[in-house]
Amino acid sequence: MAVTVEQVKEINPLVPIKAKVIKIVQETPDVKTFHITTIDDKKPFDPLPGQLGMLSLPAIGEAMFSVTNKGENHIEMAIKSVGQLTEALHEIEEGQEVGIRGPYGNGFPLDYFKGKDILFIGGGIGLAPVRSLIMECVRNRENYGKLSVVYGARSKADLCFKEDLFENWPKVPNMDLYVTIDREEEGWDGHVGFVPAYVEELAFQPQVTVLCGPPVMIKFTLPALQKMGFADQDIITTLEMRMKCGIGKCGRCNIGSCYVCLDGPVFTMEQLKELPPEY
Amino acid sequence: MFDYQVSKREFQNWLIKMQEEYEVWAPVKVGKNYTWGSWDGGSFPDEDYQNTLKPPKDLFFPQYEVLLKYKKVKGKRPLIIEPDLPQEKRIIWEVRPCDARSLTILDRVFINKDYEDPYYSHRRKNTVVISLVCQKPGLGCFCKDPLTTEGSDLMLLDCGDTYLVKLVSVKGKGLIKNPVFTADKPINIPMELPANPFNLEIADKDLAEKLEVIYRSPLWRELQEKCVNCGVCTFLCPTCHCFDLTDDQKGKKVRSWDSCMFASFTKQASGHNPRPTGAERLRQRVMHKFRYFFENHGIFACVGCGRCVEKCPVNLDIREVLQRIKEVQ
Numbered sequence: 001m002a003v004t005v006e007q008v009k010e011i012n013p014l015v016p017i018k019a020k021v022i023k024i025v026q027e028t029p030d031v032k033t034f035h036i037t038t039i040d041d042k043k044p045f046d047p048l049p050g051q052l053g054m055l056s057l058p059a060i061g062e063a064m065f066s067v068t069n070k071g072e073n074h075i076e077m078a079i080k081s082v083g084q085l086t087e088a089l090h091e092i093e094e095g096q097e098v099g100i101r102g103p104y105g106n107g108f109p110l111d112y113f114k115g116k117d118i119l120f121i122g123g124g125i126g127l128a129p130v131r132s133l134i135m136e137c138v139r140n141r142e143n144y145g146k147l148s149v150v151y152g153a154r155s156k157a158d159l160c161f162k163e164d165l166f167e168n169w170p171k172v173p174n175m176d177l178y179v180t181i182d183r184e185e186e187g188w189d190g191h192v193g194f195v196p197a198y199v200e201e202l203a204f205q206p207q208v209t210v211l212c213g214p215p216v217m218i219k220f221t222l223p224a225l226q227k228m229g230f231a232d233q234d235i236i237t238t239l240e241m242r243m244k245c246g247i248g249k250c251g252r253c254n255i256g257s258c259y260v261c262l263d264g265p266v267f268t269m270e271q272l273k274e275l276p277p278e279y
Numbered sequence: 280m281f282d283y284q285v286s287k288r289e290f291q292n293w294l295i296k297m298q299e300e301y302e303v304w305a306p307v308k309v310g311k312n313y314t315w316g317s318w319d320g321g322s323f324p325d326e327d328y329q330n331t332l333k334p335p336k337d338l339f340f341p342q343y344e345v346l347l348k349y350k351k352v353k354g355k356r357p358l359i360i361e362p363d364l365p366q367e368k369r370i371i372w373e374v375r376p377c378d379a380r381s382l383t384i385l386d387r388v389f390i391n392k393d394y395e396d397p398y399y400s401h402r403r404k405n406t407v408v409i410s411l412v413c414q415k416p417g418l419g420c421f422c423k424d425p426l427t428t429e430g431s432d433l434m435l436l437d438c439g440d441t442y443l444v445k446l447v448s449v450k451g452k453g454l455i456k457n458p459v460f461t462a463d464k465p466i467n468i469p470m471e472l473p474a475n476p477f478n479l480e481i482a483d484k485d486l487a488e489k490l491e492v493i494y495r496s497p498l499w500r501e502l503q504e505k506c507v508n509c510g511v512c513t514f515l516c517p518t519c520h521c522f523d524l525t526d527d528q529k530g531k532k533v534r535s536w537d538s539c540m541f542a543s544f545t546k547q548a549s550g551h552n553p554r555p556t557g558a559e560r561l562r563q564r565v566m567h568k569f570r571y572f573f574e575n576h577g578i579f580a581c582v583g584c585g586r587c588v589e590k591c592p593v594n595l596d597i598r599e600v601l602q603r604i605k606e607v608q
Contacts, residue, residue: 012397014346014524014534058349061526063548083548215551242547244524247394250537251521252545254563255553257571276494278563279553 013247016056016099019044022074024094027160028153031125032090033068033078036100043073044100048107049132050238050266053077054246056099057092061085064243064261066129067103078128078160104246105265108133108210108236116208117145121221123195123213124153127160129238129265130212134164138172147175148204152195152217154182178202196220200227208234222269235269239279255279280465281436281443283455287323290435290442295320297370297454301407304338304371306331315371329417330375330584334517336385338371339402342514342536346398349530364401370454372409372435377422377582379410379430381517387576388520398534407450409433419585421598438469486601487579490570493607494562502603503558505595510538512587512597513564518580539563565600 023035036055038044047053047067055077056062063085069076081090092098118137122130137144149169153159159179169177180191180198191198195217206229211221218237225235241253241260248259256275258264267275285293294303298320306324307316312332386403389396410431413420428434432451436443443466446452513519514536521544523537537544540560546552554560572580581597588596 012346013394056526058532059351059526059528059530062524086548214549240547241553242545244522244537249388249394249396249520249522250524251539251567252537254567254571256566257574278559 013101014245016054016062016101017044019098019100021092021094021096021098024092027078027162028158030081030090031078031160032081033076033161034089035071035074035076036098037074039097041073043070044075045103046070047075047103047132049110049136050105050108050129051103051132052105052243052246052261052265053100053102054104054243055079055089056101057085057088058099060088062099064104064246066132066238066265068128068131069135070132078125078131080125101246104261106263108136108238108266110136113137113208114143115145117205118147119204119207119209120147120149120151121195121199121209121211121213122149122151123217124158125160126211126213126217127151128212130210131161131164133210134169138169138175141173145174147172148178149176150178150180150195150199150202152180152182152193152198152213155185156181156188194220196224200224204228206230206234208236210236210238212238232270232273233268237267237269237272238265239267240265241279280467281434281445282465283444283446284438284441284466285444286441290444291321291323294318294370294372301368301370304369306373318372324373324411328373329413330378330586332586333515334381334584334586335371335374335378335408336381336517336520338369338406339382340385340389340399340520340522344398344534345531346524346534347532349526349532351530364397365405366401367405369402369406370409371406373411374408374431375413375584376410376425376427376429376431376434377420377584378517379408380422380427381582381584382408382430384518384576384578384580384582385520387578407432407454409435409451412436417585417589419588419596419598420583421585421588422583436468443468486605487570487573489604489607490566493604494566496607498603498607499558499562502595502600503556503561505593506540506557506561507593508540508542508557508560509592510540511590511592512595513538513540515586515590517582517584517586518568539567565597565604569601 018039019036020039021034022037025033027033036044047070051067052064053067054062054064061084065077065079067075068078079086079089081087120130120134137147159165165177165179169175178198180193181188182194184192199221209225209230211218239260243253243261244250246261248262253260255278258275297303303318304315305318306313306328313328314332315335315338389399408431412434413425428447432448434445434447446455521537521539522534525533527533542552545554554563568580588598
């Protein structure tokens with residue numbers, strides 16, 4: 001007996017809902033942000049900052065991405081072209097139908113951030129998950145203290161979310177932006193250097209910090225933060241693991257007995273110290 | 280204690296009658312091995328029947344399963360078309376008690392309060408499991424209790440010309456309406472089963488505690504020197520359940536077995552791999568079965584069927600591995 005797609009969706013969380021891409025923003029040569037709604041122009045789901053969504057192209061595949069921002073009727077995912085699916089995603093045009101399911105994961109602990117100064121540290125595409133929280137803080141500015149963002153990329157062209165970095169966020173009250181690129185280049189009068197060294201140079205007072213970036217950035221930034229006196233429970237990061245199901249079954253995103261798709265992707269340094277270093 | 284005694288002939292007749300309503304599955308000999316197949320209505324297990332090559336998990340969580348189909352439409356994105364959920368009623372019999380028990384472990388993964396896998400749970404609900412007690416252990420066996428009834432609906436004990444039958448579950452009891460099954464008092468096991476024949480109580484609570492402290496032990500690298508990461512242990516394991524989801528080019532969304540033994544299992548698109556060598560992958564397999572699963576579900580994800588012991592191409596014996604772990608200072 002065949003059941004309808006609707007029935008299966010109700011009982012089977014592995015089935016994506018139909019959605020469409022309504023806007024595509026070229027962030028860098030290899031990163032695009034996709035604005036996604038359902039077929040009837042609604043928000044596919046209402047994610048907390050830091051939560052994940054499984055985006056699919058039928059007959060090609062699906063993969064887990066952080067939701068970088070949400071609007072009234074859409075969600076946004078910033079996606080770098082690195083593999084089979086993401087390359088195919090970079091080929092699609094506005095209006096294209098896609099599949100989506102979610103939200104997955106725990107998201108950032110918003111209550112913990114309320115009223116506090118927050119330091120955001122991002123490298124490359126690592127700003128994508130961090131941005132979901134920055135946007136929350138910008139939308140509800142009065143709920144949070146001073147916002148500082150340190151963001152770096154290889155070159156000016158590789159900086160994601162340029163509109164936010166150079167137009168929108170500079171206008172936000174009590175928000176400092178520190179943007180850096182790896183090497184000097186023509187037409188860039190900002191800071192040049194790697195993120196970990198820049199963070200150290202800026203000598204922040206210990207506060208809550210959210211960082212995400214390539215493993216090498218994390219590796220060198222953590223000791224810098226610890227040297228400055230940041231507490232383990234105040235260093236928060238979001239992890240990336242290969243995922244297939246998103247519901248803690250398929251067995252590949254576990255770190256110890258935690259599943260990143262269920263118990264993560266957001267972890268504090270305090271929590272990570274309790275887990276095997278397998279990420 | 281068993282509930283009924285029936286002659287094998289009567290049992291066979293009963294099972295043939297059941298075939299009107301159920302598909303009856305049994306171990307079928309192919310070459311030297313037994314595999315799960317449709318019962319021919321006549322044969323009984325040979326003297327040499329130890330267990331099937333592949334565990335019965337295949338009958339509930341197939342190695343390759345189409346979850347969804349897409350239909351290509353010219354000039355448009357493909358349409359999702361209606362999936363079929365398995366509805367056929369089945370009896371599987373001569374399942375070994377360890378394998379029957381493995382189904383209760385898979386149930387914890389696929390049917391729980393947060394999630395019910397519709398494909399798995401349909402098959403599970405529509406299937407009656409009749410187990411057959413082992414009377415002599417296989418070479419690789421290390422179960423704790425050869426008389427365990429967990430996961431069985433009915434249990435049989437071979438007594439030559441007759442079977443002793445034990446009613447285990449409501450589903451099993453509901454099946455026995457035929458007058459061939461009669462008894463007025465419980466029947467004791469008439470023969471001497473080898474006393475604790477398997478006697479390999481390696482997996483105990485001490486093991487889970489020990490695993491908590493030996494994550495960084497050089498033991499893993501040493502064990503890895505032998506392991507070729509072929510993954511046969513995971514594929515033949517009745518409780519291994521890791522899977523992959525892929526879209527094939529013909530428009531099917533497929534779930535297939537995957538293995539933590541493979542490098543590609545955790546390799547990310549960026550090239551980064553959290554478990555880069557065989558040592559981390561071997562550790563993951565052991566840790567998942569005897570520590571992580573224990574932490575999350577309170578039991579080990581191992582029933583001691585011994586398939587991984589018998590079929591490992593390099594004789595990496597999990598019983599020895601567990602013993603080695605316990606001996607690490």
